Amino acid sequence: MSSKPSFSFLILFIFSVLPLIFCISTNAPPPPTVCIVGSGIGGSSVAHFLRHYFHPTPTQPNPPIIKIFERRSIVGGRMGTVSIGGETFEAGASILHPKNYHALNYTKLLGLKIKPPPSSEDDDSMSFGIWDGKKFVFKTLQVDSKFPLVQKIVSFVNSFCLFFRYGFSLLKMNSFVERTVDSFLKYYESPETRPVFETVDEMLKWAGLYNLTTRTLQDELIDIKLSPLLIEELITVITRINYGQSVYISGLAGTVSLAGSEGGLWSIEGGNWQMAAGLINGSDVSLHLNEKIQSISYLGEYYELNSTKGNSYSCDVTVVATPLDEVNIQFTPSISIPERKLQHTHATFVRGLLNPAYFGLKAVAEIPELVGTLEDPDLPFSSISVLKQHDEKDATYKIFSREPMADALLDSIFSARLHTIRINWGAYPHYEAPEVFAPFILDSQHLYYVNACENAASTMETSAVAAENVARLILSRYFSEGSMDSSHLKSFSPAADTSHLDL
Numbered sequence: 159m160s161s162k163p164s165f166s167f168l169i170l171f172i173f174s175v176l177p178l179i180f181c182i183s184t185n186a187p188p189p190p191t192v193c194i195v196g197s198g199i200g201g202s203s204v205a206h207f208l209r210h211y212f213h214p215t216p217t218q219p220n221p222p223i224i225k226i227f228e229r230r231s232i233v234g235g236r237m238g239t240v241s242i243g244g245e246t247f248e249a250g251a252s253i254l255h256p257k258n259y260h261a262l263n264y265t266k267l268l269g270l271k272i273k274p275p276p277s278s279e280d281d282d283s284m285s286f287g288i289w290d291g292k293k294f295v296f297k298t299l300q301v302d303s304k305f306p307l308v309q310k311i312v313s314f315v316n317s318f319c320l321f322f323r324y325g326f327s328l329l330k331m332n333s334f335v336e337r338t339v340d341s342f343l344k345y346y347e348s349p350e351t352r353p354v355f356e357t358v359d360e361m362l363k364w365a366g367l368y369n370l371t372t373r374t375l376q377d378e379l380i381d382i383k384l385s386p387l388l389i390e391e392l393i394t395v396i397t398r399i400n401y402g403q404s405v406y407i408s409g410l411a412g413t414v415s416l417a418g419s420e421g422g423l424w425s426i427e428g429g430n431w432q433m434a435a436g437l438i439n440g441s442d443v444s445l446h447l448n449e450k451i452q453s454i455s456y457l458g459e460y461y462e463l464n465s466t467k468g469n470s471y472s473c474d475v476t477v478v479a480t481p482l483d484e485v486n487i488q489f490t491p492s493i494s495i496p497e498r499k500l501q502h503t504h505a506t507f508v509r510g511l512l513n514p515a516y517f518g519l520k521a522v523a524e525i526p527e528l529v530g531t532l533e534d535p536d537l538p539f540s541s542i543s544v545l546k547q548h549d550e551k552d553a554t555y556k557i558f559s560r561e562p563m564a565d566a567l568l569d570s571i572f573s574a575r576l577h578t579i580r581i582n583w584g585a586y587p588h589y590e591a592p593e594v595f596a597p598f599i600l601d602s603q604h605l606y607y608v609n610a611c612e613n614a615a616s617t618m619e620t621s622a623v624a625a626e627n628v629a630r631l632i633l634s635r636y637f638s639e640g641s642m643d644s645s646h647l648k649s650f651s652p653a654a655d656t657s658h659l660d661l
Contacts, residue, residue: 189220190636193463193473195451195487197228198235199251199618200608201479202437203260203625204632209441211349211633218637224443225471227463229450233438234431235480236585237618242554242577243509247545248425249581250505251618256422257339259346260622261433268436271427286316287526288391291537293518296323296391297526324392327385331393331416334382338413341366345623354630358595358610361627367410371614372592375412376405395530398540401586401616402503402560404533408591414615430618454478455490456603475604475636477628481612482596484584493605495596498613500584503540506557508568509577512542516571522550538567552576586616598628604636 192208194201205224212221232238240249254261265272285300298316301308321328344365345352355361362368370378375397379389393416394405400415401407407415426432438445446465453464454476463471478487483500514522517529527544531537539559546554551574557563562582568575596610611624 187218187220189223190218190474191223191225191472192475192477192632193461193471194224194226194477194479195454195463196235196478196480196608197226197233197434197438197445198237198479198621199434200235200621200625201226201477202233202434202441203622204477204479204608204629205441205443206264206437207626207629208632211629212637215637222475224441225446225473226438226443227446227449227451227465229448231448232431233445233447234429234434236583237429237431237434238581239429239431240507240579240581242507242579243548245546245554246429247507247554247556248430249507250583250585251430253418253423253425254430254618255339255417255420256424257343258617258619258622260626261619264433264437264622265426268433268440270432270436272424273427274424285526286528286530288395288532289517289529289537290532291534294526295532300523300526302523320392324385324388327383327388330382330384331379331388334378335413335416335420338367338370338410339417345626349630354634355627356599356631357597358614358624361611361624362410362614367614370410370413371408373409374406374591375409375415377591378409378412379405391532394533395541398533399530399558401589402501402540402558403589408589408593408613410593411586411589411615414617414620418617433618451487453488453490454605456601456605461605475606475632477606477608477632478600479608479625481584481587481609482607483587489600489605491601493600495600495607495610496594496613499588501586501588502560503583503585504557504559504562505581505583506559506563506568507545507577507579507581508555508557508572508575509552510555510572510575511551511553512555513571513573515573539563542571587612589613598624598631604632606632 194204205226208222208224214220236250238248238250239246264270285298287294287297289295298319299312301312303309303312342365353364355364359368362371375393376389379393384393389405396419397403397405397407397412397415400418401411405412448467449469450466451463452466453462455462455464461473461476463473463476465471481500482495483498512522512525514520514525517525519525529542531540538561539557541558543556544553545556548554562580568578593613595613596607598606598608598610600607606628608621608624608628611620614620
């Protein structure tokens with residue numbers, strides 16, 4: 159008898175709260191749509207960090223729908239591989255620094271395998287030479303031995319040779335680079351203590367890096383009293399290899415270039431592009447391959463993206479994660495960003511054998527495994543490096559140059575050429591101090607630009623750092639404050655810096 163009233167009360171209670179449950183469920187806002195143009199490390203990182211930082215709130219219980227648009231048939235952007243003679247090599251962004259912590263975390267998260275770069279790019283015991291177009295002005299010792307003790311002795315001798323030629327300036331250079339890297343590490347601090355930045359300028363000023371973008375690398379190096387010979391030779395070789403430019407490159411990009419010549423460099427087994435692919439796969443993304451976005455229009459409460467396929471997409475938030483320099487996207491209303499041009503690097507891969515006579519030598523074994531060049535407009539290439547030595551008469555080489563390598567030129571450099579592949583990369587900005595930056599927010603609403611950071615320095619890691627900031631910027635501006643992992647995140651955008659916000 160006593161159970162019946164209880165059961166009746168339960169039924170009555172359920173029917174009384176059903177309208178409230180129905181009201182709450184139907185009044186919940188639909189999940190917003192975030193559209194990302196570009197599937198490289200920048201675009202994939204934005205998707206990853208949006209998922210990582212988002213937390214539901216009563217006002218926004220649903221995570222965003224994320225769509226990524228890629229004009230090519232594969233993801234990865236400027237990260238790509240090339241196959242030559244049955245071997246696969248990095249064709250675009252090829253090396254990572256041991257303190258690239260976002261890339262290291264991606265690698266661990268995705269279960270990817272780390273491998274060291276080709277020996278010619280990261281081994282003091284391997285041979286290196288500086289070519290002036292007529293002769294080698296400097297060459298390290300080269301000994302063909304697999305014994306670790308012999309390799310250590312060779313490495314020691316080569317280090318002594320470098321010190322003998324450039325002196326204590328080498329130590330000053332290393333100290334200068336380490337100070338810059340330490341400043342960059344501020345971007346890995348906890349989000350509770352790290353602001354969200356609306357401009358690249360303030361992002362750089364916060365870490366103490368901005369002043370390096372206002373002067374040339376040469377000016378910075380002269381100020382710390384580096385040897386003119388070191389600047390003219392070794393540092394010039396490094397900037398030509400890593401950014402295809404001279405020491406008149408802006409200071410921060412030049413310092414990042416020098417950091418890219420340090421030891422402990424690495425890459426992903428099978429290709430660095432797998433970081434982008436893995437982040438996209440793990441972020442519940444709707445991926446649209448072979449779909450080039452040709453127009454982005456703000457229609458009051460949302461953005462309309464139109465593709466060359468004739469498709470139209472409505473997006474609450476739009477992120478441009480590809481350089482706007484050489485893509486023809488029409489914006490309505492129009493946007494205004496500082497004009498810049500990309501530095502094109504021509505990567506030529508050759509399976510064959512170098513011609514020692516071209517270098518004034520008698521045998522191939524006398525040619526260093528990494529040949530760097532001085533700043534001379536008559537020199538046709540920036541560097542030649544051995545990617546893999548197959549046998550005494552067969553190797554795979556990578557050539558960097560500012561202009562395409564003609565067949566006639568290659569035939570003079572190589573005595574045998576079995577396979578040749580050419581790739582023209584719009585690789586990074588042409589750096590000029592003082593640098594002027596586009597903002598992360600391209601309008602006063604929710605149109606964001608990850609690649610604004612590239613005028614500071616263009617690397618896989620700097621793109622990931624910028625993407626993390628853009629993801630936090632989206633969550634702090636579009637979503638409620640409580641939807642982020644930290645309740646202490648704040649926007650860093652002083653009113654004094656509004657030069658590019660009236661778009």
